[in-house]
Amino acid sequence: MIIDLNAIKRSGKTEESFFFEYDADIEIALPDAELLEPVSVQGTVFIAGNTAEVEGEIVYTLKGSCTRCLADTEKTYAVEFSESFGEGEYPIVNGKIDLTKPVDDIIIMNTPVAFLCRDDCKGLCPECGKNLNEGECKCNNKDGR
Ligand SMILES: [Zn+2]
Ligand SMILES: [Zn+2]
Structure with a gap:
């Protein structure tokens, strides 16, 4: 996901919108889930000096x-x-920036700690294994959340 800042400058502009779809090559920290391809990234780049x-x-x-x-x-x-690019973590190289690394980092940072089918998922009964979203079971498990 390379953006050529020099090309934008040459066209006399200081900002430009972009849209990318890319196949992220990252490991997310959820054992039972995977990232589907492609990831889409859209936005605007603003050039200042x-x-x-x-x-x-x-x-x-x-x-x-x-x-x-x-x-x-x-x-x-x-x-x-x-x-930001050019100062700090992400560089400008030969007048170009690459969004891949920051976007990968943001996806990893925003991976949810729990991957739930719905926010109030009731889970499985620890006694009988019944899916409690489908109804209560016969176990006496009143302290469950
Ligand atoms: Zn669930
Ligand atoms: Zn049960």
């Missing part, structure tokens, strides 16, 4: 099993971001 500011939104989908009830789950996340 020797630095550039990128603002945009990353949209990605995780697919896997619910952490609590193990049901097949697919969820799409949208993460807003803004990142």
Whole structure:
């Protein structure tokens, strides 16, 4: 996901919008879910002197099993971001910036700690294993959350 800042400058502009779809090559910290391809990234780059500011939104989908009830789950996340280039962590190289590393970092940082089929998933009964989203079981398990 390379953006050529020099080309934008040559066209007399200081900002330009972009849209990328890319196949993220990252390991997310959820054992039962994987990142689906492609990840889409859109936004605007603003050039100011020797630095550039990128603002945009990353949209990605995780697919896997619910952490609590193990049901097949697919969820799409949208993460807003803004990142600076040229100073700090992400460089400008030969007048170009590459969004891949910062976007990878943001996806990893925003990985949910629990991957749930729905926010109020009741999970499985620890006694009989019944999926409590489908109804109560016969176990006396009143302290369950
Ligand atoms: Zn669930
Ligand atoms: Zn039960």
